[in-house]
Amino acid sequence: TQLLEQSPQFLSIQEGENLTVYCNSSSVFSSLQWYRQEPGEGPVLLVTVVTGGEVKKLKRLTFQFGDARKDSSLHITAAQPGDTGLYLCAGGKGNTPLVFGKGTRLSVIA
Amino acid sequence: NAGVTQTPKFQVLKTGQSMTLQCAQDMNHEYMSWYRQDPGMGLRLIHYSVGAGITDQGEVPNGYNVSRSTTEDFPLRLLSAAPSQTSVYFCASWKRIGRMNTEAFFGQGTRLTVV
Numbered sequence: 434t435q436l437l438e439q440s441p442q443f444l445s446i447q448e449g450e451n452l453t454v455y456c457n458s459s460s461v462f463s464s465l466q467w468y469r470q471e472p473g474e475g476p477v478l479l480v481t482v483v484t485g486g487e488v489k490k491l492k493r494l495t496f497q498f499g500d501a502r503k504d505s506s507l508h509i510t511a512a513q514p515g516d517t518g519l520y521l522c523a524g525g526k527g528n529t530p531l532v533f534g535k536g537t538r539l540s541v542i543a
Numbered sequence: 544n545a546g547v548t549q550t551p552k553f554q555v556l557k558t559g560q561s562m563t564l565q566c567a568q569d570m571n572h573e574y575m576s577w578y579r580q581d582p583g584m585g586l587r588l589i590h591y592s593v594g595a596g597i598t599d600q601g602e603v604p605n606g607y608n609v610s611r612s613t614t615e616d617f618p619l620r621l622l623s624a625a626p627s628q629t630s631v632y633f634c635a636s637w638k639r640i641g642r643m644n645t646e647a648f649f650g651q652g653t654r655l656t657v658v
Binding site for chain 2: 439442463464466468473474475476477478481483521523525529530531532533534535536
């Protein structure tokens with residue numbers, strides 16, 4: 434059972450464009466994380482959000498946690514080829530391990 | 544500065560063979576888990592552990608065993624390999640502070656092919 438639904442699954446854009454990736458669930462999470470994975474490597478943490486409505490910025494990346502703590506979004510401004518990769522959201526609740534979405538594969542073309 | 548170390552990085556097995564994927568972490572994390580990653584499926588949880596001596600099943604546990612005799616090590620055993628177990632396997636570790644998961648650290652993965 435995939436508790437976290439990510440959309441879109443694939444995204445191919447030109448350098449300089451903006452994009453938003455969504456992570457939705459019917460469950461409430463105590464925290465939500467976004468990871469980025471490059472080919473041949475394990476995922477690497479980008480950000481953790483904990484509070485409903487929280488917004489965090491990491492250079493050109495903006496992360497938002499929904500008010501009800503069931504959804505999150507990742508917005509990239511002026512995408513660059515170096516942003517290419519697989520973006521994964523992961524939710525934590527109770528004493529259980531992280532649950533991951535299926536990921537959004539982003540390709541930024543120069 | 545090791546973090547999470549997985550071995551081997553690549554492995555080819557014949558159907559019916561058994562093997563153990565090794566995972567070790569040096570960050571004193573209570574939580575460890577094994578995921579498999581297949582195209583279009585994201586990371587699916589196989590087994591996890593919340594501390595030494597404690598393990599539990601995840602979403603896709605069939606065909607795999609784990610044990611956690613020490614905080615550092617969390618090996619994954621394939622009992623009788625099947626082609627459906629061809630995948631990339633990731634080990635991860637993290638800790639919780641209150642109700643928040645801290646950063647999960649992942650190994651580099653084991654690419655397993657069962658022929």
